[in-house]
Amino acid sequence: MSGYRGMAARWLRALCLAVLTAVVVACGSSGPSSSASSGKPSGTVIVLAAASLKGAFDKIGKDFELAHPGTTVKFSYGGSSSLATSIKQGVSADVFASANTANMDTVSGDKMTEGTPKIFVRNKLEIVTEAGNPHHIKSVSDLAEPSIKVAVCAPAVPCGAYSSQVFKKAGVTVKPVSEETSVTGVVTKVSLGEADAGVVYVTDVKAGGSKVGGVPIPAKDNVVADYPIARLTDAPNKAGASSFVSYVLSAKGQQVLASYGFMPAASH
Numbered sequence: 001m002s003g004y005r006g007m008a009a010r011w012l013r014a015l016c017l018a019v020l021t022a023v024v025v026a027c028g029s030s031g032p033s034s035s036a037s038s039g040k041p042s043g044t045v046i047v048l049a050a051a052s053l054k055g056a057f058d059k060i061g062k063d064f065e066l067a068h069p070g071t072t073v074k075f076s077y078g079g080s081s082s083l084a085t086s087i088k089q090g091v092s093a094d095v096f097a098s099a100n101t102a103n104m105d106t107v108s109g110d111k112m113t114e115g116t117p118k119i120f121v122r123n124k125l126e127i128v129t130e131a132g133n134p135h136h137i138k139s140v141s142d143l144a145e146p147s148i149k150v151a152v153c154a155p156a157v158p159c160g161a162y163s164s165q166v167f168k169k170a171g172v173t174v175k176p177v178s179e180e181t182s183v184t185g186v187v188t189k190v191s192l193g194e195a196d197a198g199v200v201y202v203t204d205v206k207a208g209g210s211k212v213g214g215v216p217i218p219a220k221d222n223v224v225a226d227y228p229i230a231r232l233t234d235a236p237n238k239a240g241a242s243s244f245v246s247y248v249l250s251a252k253g254q255q256v257l258a259s260y261g262f263m264p265a266a267s268h
Helices: 002-038 051-067 080-088 101-108 140-144 158-170 183-191 202-211 238-249 251-259
Strands: 043-050 071-078 095-097 113-130 150-153 178-180 197-201 212-216 224-232
Touching (some): 043 051, 043 238, 051 183, 051 202, 051 238, 080 101, 095 238, 101 113, 101 224, 113 183, 113 202, 140 158, 150 158, 150 183, 158 197, 183 197, 224 238
Parallel strands (some): 043 071, 043 095, 150 178, 150 197
Antiparallel strands (some): 095 224, 113 197, 113 212, 113 224
8 A cells, every 4th residue: 555655646746747847838938929929129120221311310220229128220321222132132131211212112023022112201402512612513504514523323323313313404414523332422522522512412411511511403403302111021020120110100200300301201
């Protein structure tokens, strides 16, 4: 009888141990599971954005991180055409913000964006000059003067395509001395005196501060640039990507963009 009781005791201890183990495993696995299903943003969000968005997006990124503890936003800025090519070649990223709809269309047309991209802001072009405008540039027609060294964005870059439209509207032929891969390159050329003037966005002239000057382009010759944004279909951090896009479209995000000289998406 004592042997039977000993076997029963050992069986009971084994059963209790198995139940305890199951409870520990269940409790340990419930944390990550519930967190994953909550949809709350966490981790790193990788954003590919047009170079003209740098100042505003850097600020938005910091604000987003403060609003969502546990997140980190990493940006890669460049010409929208180059960014679109990188996406199509399989670069790992969560969000794409383009300076025109054409480059976004090349990505969304290949089903590489989630849903329909949204226009989140607009921009206009402006002539950027050296500080103090030493060459006394007053209009787009002045850029056609052979004595004026002009830098523009390359034709494949949105700013370059927009610049060509401006020259066509103004009825002038401009022969640039340099074609840059982004608006940042144009502003740098002009600020260093390697070019006398260039055509960039209003926001880039504002961001240049005292290093450069600006000459407005009349509405009849100007172009309004639409900026679309979208979460990428293969985004590694889908919750973070969706939250970042929503933040950019929110009132707080729009306030930051406006402070950097961008126009609201609803305006023309």
